Amino acid sequence: MLPDLDERPLIFLDVDGTLIPFKARPGSRTACPSDSGNPLLDRLDSNDGRRLLELDCQLVWATTWMAKANEVVSPRLGLPDLPVVEWPDSDDTRTDGLHWKTALLAQWADGRPFVWLDDETTERDRRWVADCYPGPALLPRIEPTVGLTETDFSAIHQWLSGSNLPGG
Numbered sequence: 001m002l003p004d005l006d007e008r009p010l011i012f013l014d015v016d017g018t019l020i021p022f023k024a025r026p027g028s029r030t031a032c033p034s035d036s037g038n039p040l041l042d043r044l045d046s047n048d049g050r051r052l053l054e055l056d057c058q059l060v061w062a063t064t065w066m067a068k069a070n071e072v073v074s075p076r077l078g079l080p081d082l083p084v085v086e087w088p089d090s091d092d093t094r095t096d097g098l099h100w101k102t103a104l105l106a107q108w109a110d111g112r113p114f115v116w117l118d119d120e121t122t123e124r125d126r127r128w129v130a131d132c133y134p135g136p137a138l139l140p141r142i143e144p145t146v147g148l149t150e151t152d153f154s155a156i157h158q159w160l161s162g163s164n165l166p167g168g
Contacts, residue, residue, distance in 0.1 A: 009058070009112065009160060010109055010112055012109075013063065014118040015069055016144075017118075018118055018148060019045075019048055021043055021143075021147030022144050044077060049077030052077070055157070060082055060084070060085060061083070066086065070084065085104065085108050087101075099118075099120055101116075102129065106137075109133075109135065115159065116138070118139075118142060138159045140152060140155055140156075
C-alpha cells in the first residue's frame with residue numbers, strides 16, 4: 001500500500017546554491033541550455049530531479065524564486081509543479097542568528113518530518129529546530145559552490161530510513 005501523500009516527510013528545496021551551484025559542477029549533466037537569459041540555469045543537473053523524486057517525499061519549494069521555480073526550474077529537472085512556501089512581505093530581519101526561513105518552515109511543516117535543503121542553514125537553525133520543533137527534521141548545509149552531491153543524497157536516504165521516522 002502506498003503511503004498517504006499527506007503523511008510522507010517533506011523536503012523543502014532551495015534553488016540558488018542548492019540546485020544551482022555557484023560554480024559549474026564538473027562532469028554534471030546539465031538539464032538543458034538556458035533560454036531564459038539566466039546563464040546559471042545551465043548548472044542545474046537533470047539527475048537531481050530524478051534523485052529527489054526517488055526519495056518518495058513531498059517536495060516543496062522553499063526559495064525566493066517562489067512560484068517561478070515551478071515555471072523555470074521544475075521543467076528542467078523533470079519535476080511536477082510543487083507546492084510553494086509563500087514568504088511574508090516583510091523586511092523584518094531576525095537578530096537572534098536564526099535564518100529567516102527556519103521558523104516559517106517549521107510552521108509550514110506542522111509537525112511532519114522534514115528535510116530542508118539549503119546552502120544557508122547553520123548550527124543555530126539545527127539547534128532551534130531540535131529544541132522547538134515537535135517532529136524529526138534534517139537540516140544539512142548544502143555547499144553552495146557545488147550544490148547537491150551524492151553525499152547529500154546518501155545522508156538523506158540514511159535519515160529517511162532511520163527509526164526516528166514513522167514506519168522507520
